[in-house]
Amino acid sequence: MKKKQDKPKEELKKLGKQLFCQINKGKNPELTFTLRGLSNVIFDHKLKSLRLGDKKSTRNFFNLAHAKKFLQTLEVASVSKNLIKEGKHASLRDAFYQIKRTIPNTKTNVVDEQSESDKAIEDLEVITGLAREQLHFNANKNGSVAGKVVILDKGDTIDWSKLGSGGWSVPSNVEDIKFKKVNAKYILYMEKAAVWERLHEDKFWDKQKCIIMSSQGQTTRGIRRLLQRLSEEHNLPIYVLTDFDPWGFYIYSVIKYGSISLAHLGSKMTIPTVKFLGITGQDIENYKLEKHLIKLNDKDVNRMKQIMNYEWFKDNKKWQEQFKLMKRLKAKAEIQALSSRGISFISDKYLPEKINKKDFID
Amino acid sequence: MKKKQDKPKEELKKLGKQLFCQINKGKNPELTFTLRGLSNVIFDHKLKSLRLGDKKSTRNFFNLAHAKKFLQTLEVASVSKNLIKEGKHASLRDAFYQIKRTIPNTKTNVVDEQSESDKAIEDLEVITGLAREQLHFNANKNGSVAGKVVILDKGDTIDWSKLGSGGWSVPSNVEDIKFKKVNAKYILYMEKAAVWERLHEDKFWDKQKCIIMSSQGQTTRGIRRLLQRLSEEHNLPIYVLTDFDPWGFYIYSVIKYGSISLAHLGSKMTIPTVKFLGITGQDIENYKLEKHLIKLNDKDVNRMKQIMNYEWFKDNKKWQEQFKLMKRLKAKAEIQALSSRGISFISDKYLPEKINKKDFID
Numbered sequence: 001m002k003k004k005q006d007k008p009k010e011e012l013k014k015l016g017k018q019l020f021c022q023i024n025k026g027k028n029p030e031l032t033f034t035l036r037g038l039s040n041v042i043f044d045h046k047l048k049s050l051r052l053g054d055k056k057s058t059r060n061f062f063n064l065a066h067a068k069k070f071l072q073t074l075e076v077a078s079v080s081k082n083l084i085k086e087g088k089h090a091s092l093r094d095a096f097y098q099i100k101r102t103i104p105n106t107k108t109n110v111v112d113e114q115s116e117s118d119k120a121i122e123d124l125e126v127i128t129g130l131a132r133e134q135l136h137f138n139a140n141k142n143g144s145v146a147g148k149v150v151i152l153d154k155g156d157t158i159d160w161s162k163l164g165s166g167g168w169s170v171p172s173n174v175e176d177i178k179f180k181k182v183n184a185k186y187i188l189y190m191e192k193a194a195v196w197e198r199l200h201e202d203k204f205w206d207k208q209k210c211i212i213m214s215s216q217g218q219t220t221r222g223i224r225r226l227l228q229r230l231s232e233e234h235n236l237p238i239y240v241l242t243d244f245d246p247w248g249f250y251i252y253s254v255i256k257y258g259s260i261s262l263a264h265l266g267s268k269m270t271i272p273t274v275k276f277l278g279i280t281g282q283d284i285e286n287y288k289l290e291k292h293l294i295k296l297n298d299k300d301v302n303r304m305k306q307i308m309n310y311e312w313f314k315d316n317k318k319w320q321e322q323f324k325l326m327k328r329l330k331a332k333a334e335i336q337a338l339s340s341r342g343i344s345f346i347s348d349k350y351l352p353e354k355i356n357k358k359d360f361i362d
Numbered sequence: 363m364k365k366k367q368d369k370p371k372e373e374l375k376k377l378g379k380q381l382f383c384q385i386n387k388g389k390n391p392e393l394t395f396t397l398r399g400l401s402n403v404i405f406d407h408k409l410k411s412l413r414l415g416d417k418k419s420t421r422n423f424f425n426l427a428h429a430k431k432f433l434q435t436l437e438v439a440s441v442s443k444n445l446i447k448e449g450k451h452a453s454l455r456d457a458f459y460q461i462k463r464t465i466p467n468t469k470t471n472v473v474d475e476q477s478e479s480d481k482a483i484e485d486l487e488v489i490t491g492l493a494r495e496q497l498h499f500n501a502n503k504n505g506s507v508a509g510k511v512v513i514l515d516k517g518d519t520i521d522w523s524k525l526g527s528g529g530w531s532v533p534s535n536v537e538d539i540k541f542k543k544v545n546a547k548y549i550l551y552m553e554k555a556a557v558w559e560r561l562h563e564d565k566f567w568d569k570q571k572c573i574i575m576s577s578q579g580q581t582t583r584g585i586r587r588l589l590q591r592l593s594e595e596h597n598l599p600i601y602v603l604t605d606f607d608p609w610g611f612y613i614y615s616v617i618k619y620g621s622i623s624l625a626h627l628g629s630k631m632t633i634p635t636v637k638f639l640g641i642t643g644q645d646i647e648n649y650k651l652e653k654h655l656i657k658l659n660d661k662d663v664n665r666m667k668q669i670m671n672y673e674w675f676k677d678n679k680k681w682q683e684q685f686k687l688m689k690r691l692k693a694k695a696e697i698q699a700l701s702s703r704g705i706s707f708i709s710d711k712y713l714p715e716k717i718n719k720k721d722f723i724d
Contacts (some may be wrong), residue, residue, distance in 0.1 A: 005676065021494070056461075057631045082705075083705065086705070088563060088564075088706065089559070089563060090705055091556035091698065093556060093698040094556070094701040094705060095652060096698075097698050097699055097700075097701040097702040098705065100702060101652075101702070102653070108482075118539070138556070140555060140556065140578075141506070141555040141556070141558075141559055142555065144503070151526070153526025153527055154526045154527050155526075156524045156525060156526045158524070158525055158526050158528075158688075162519075163518060163520055163530065163531070164513070164514075164515025164517075164530075165515055165522050165533040165535070165538075166520075166530050166531040166532055166537070167531045168525065168528050168531060169505075169506035169529045169530060169532075170526040170528055170531075171527040171528040171529075171557075171559065172559060173527070176527075177526070191394070193503040193504065194453035194455060194456070194500070194503070194534075197451070197453070197500065197503055197533065197534060198453070201450060201451060202450075216502075216504070283479075291462075292459060292462065293464070298503070305375040308370075333458075334455070336453065336456050336458075337457050337459055338459075339452065339460055340463070341455040343444075343448070343452055344448055344600040346470055
């Protein structure tokens with residue numbers, strides 16, 4: 001994801017010109033793009049990232065099976081062009097409503113469901129090689145951040161260390177943020193907002209000279225991109241703190257390797273250097289959390305079986321050890337179980353100790 | 363909710379002294395409190411708030427049916443006392459783990475499920491007359507705010523108008539925030555973070571001299587309390603912007619009248635002056651949204667039937683009109699449907715027009 005402002009405009013123009021040329025030559029307008037979908041998703045061992053394979057697909061305007069999708073893609077491109085021109089951004093839902101209309105003299109709508117416009121946006125991502133944020137389509141906003149970092153955003157200078165108990169609210173799109181000062185040794189990312197509030201109240205980021213960041217549950221694109229930019233532009237290690245359960249492992253996995261549904265973005269959104277900090281199976285013994293294990297339910301067990309067979313986990317000894325431990329314990333454990341040892345045990349003991357020992361899983 | 367720091371400490375001390383006296387006199391230790399639960403929830407027409415009735419309940423230590431709950435309430439009180447002493451706050455999940463342990467020489471745990479410690483915290487709220495935030499137990503954190511407001515929080519001076527595209531991340535507990543400067547005519551609260559980002563990008567709060575605030579879905583306690591404090595301390599009107607559907611109406615209802623599950627807090631969390639701004643049934647015609655209606659599903663219909671019979675909606679003509687329209691249309695409509703009229707139609711036309719005309723539902 002380059003930050004050059006003009007690239008999206010150029011790419012959209014290029015697409016328009018291509019089609020214009022085809023039409024001028026009396027050809028059937030055609031879009032060519034890399035096939036999405038599971039059959040063309042591969043794990044790139046070199047890039048350490050899920051990405052699309054080489055299978056291509058074409059779509060023609062004069063083809064009954066293609067015409068509607070062709071139109072949807074161009075409608076979305078047109079909305080994107082206007083957004084870029086006006087310097088505005090739309091949510092995926094906005095984009096849906098913006099292209100939703102009945103085609104004159106027909107009873108056919110351009111789109112009936114948001115899933116159609118979402119797919120059209122993904123098509124446009126694949127065709128132009130741009131991320132949807134660059135096309136001015138935003139995903140959901142969530143999450144907070146604190147640390148000794150000063151940024152410049154929309155003309156405001158914002159000091160992440162001076163925002164009281166709330167912190168800075170991470171926007172859905174962080175492409176235009178400029179980092180003015182980054183005074184941190186690492187980033188700690190956690191899946192739970194309540195844990196973030198715990199660490200923030202303990203001034204963990206100040207004592208440990210780090211950045212603390214969190215959303216709630218699955219990591220938003222805004223957060224993933226913010227983590228990635230800080231990692232790349234400031235060479236900061238990132239440690240991920242989740243529950244000891246398949247869902248927590250998957251949160252880590254998505255940040256590090258990407259996800260099947262976003263494989264078309266390849267390494268644009270992945271951060272191969274992130275490390276898993278905890279909670280690990282060993283932590284349960286080391287920090288006396290045995291009494292606070294929670295029995296795995298059927299959903300947990302099924303998810304665990306899926307995840308442990310993912311290519312990037314399958315041949316990884318340390319991860320297979322985690323799955324074995326989880327299977328043997330037949331249980332999961334939450335980050336907050338550490339509170340049983342004292343409300344600030346996580347800040348005073350658990351995290352500093354593990355980070356000092358470099359007790360990570362890669 | 364008074365902000366005096368000593369009150370919670372005093373109330374907990376009072377509770378301890380009471381029990382100590384009873385024990386000293388050789389009595390069976392007893393806790394008396396107002397009964398929670400549906401049978402004792404009433405809608406107070408004067409206060410315009412759901413609250414508990416007069417039914418009382420007692421709980422004794424030497425009573426097999428009471429002993430465990432008695433213990434849980436005292437354990438939670440003890441955790442609260444320590445948190446206050448240390449100046450720290452715990453999430454509900456933290457509190458659960460803090461009191462979760464096996465009673466020595468038995469196989470009984472103080473608590474097995476978080477629902478037990480949650481209820482014990484509610485007991486303590488009823489007994490002490492304090493909100494859980496004052497007892498240093500925090501609910502979930504979510505949401506963002508922007509506007510011409512300067513606050514003081516944890517020693518930081520924070521200007522809500524200078525926080526770039528993200529805004530200030532609203533903490534779970536806003537009791538200790540001080541408002542230094544409030545330069546706004548009203549507050550616009552919306553259920554969707556994506557709509558907040560739309561208005562923020564359009565600098566709506568600057569153009570309209572207002573505060574924009576949002577969580578995602580149900581309003582967090584932190585946000586409700588922040589709205590309430592701004593309403594009471596700075597006399598600001600609050601307008602609520604939700605979808606035209608039963609779920610949106612309920613979001614408004616909870617902010618205004620409270621909820622059954624939090625009836626024990628009475629008017630501590632309710633804001634009787636808030637007004638519903640939209641989306642209304644009339645808006646659908648006025649702003650040409652007919653093409654963007656979404657058919658009500660069974661869940662929607664059932665929820666609508668429940669809500670329209672709530673005491674505070676039943677005798678309200680304007681609200682019954684909304685329910686009739688929804689029934690007739692057999693459909694709901696989303697805020698983002700306004701994007702079909704242009705991406706900034708909501709900021710440039712819909713909101714200013716409705717607010718100018720004072721087109722609210724009370």
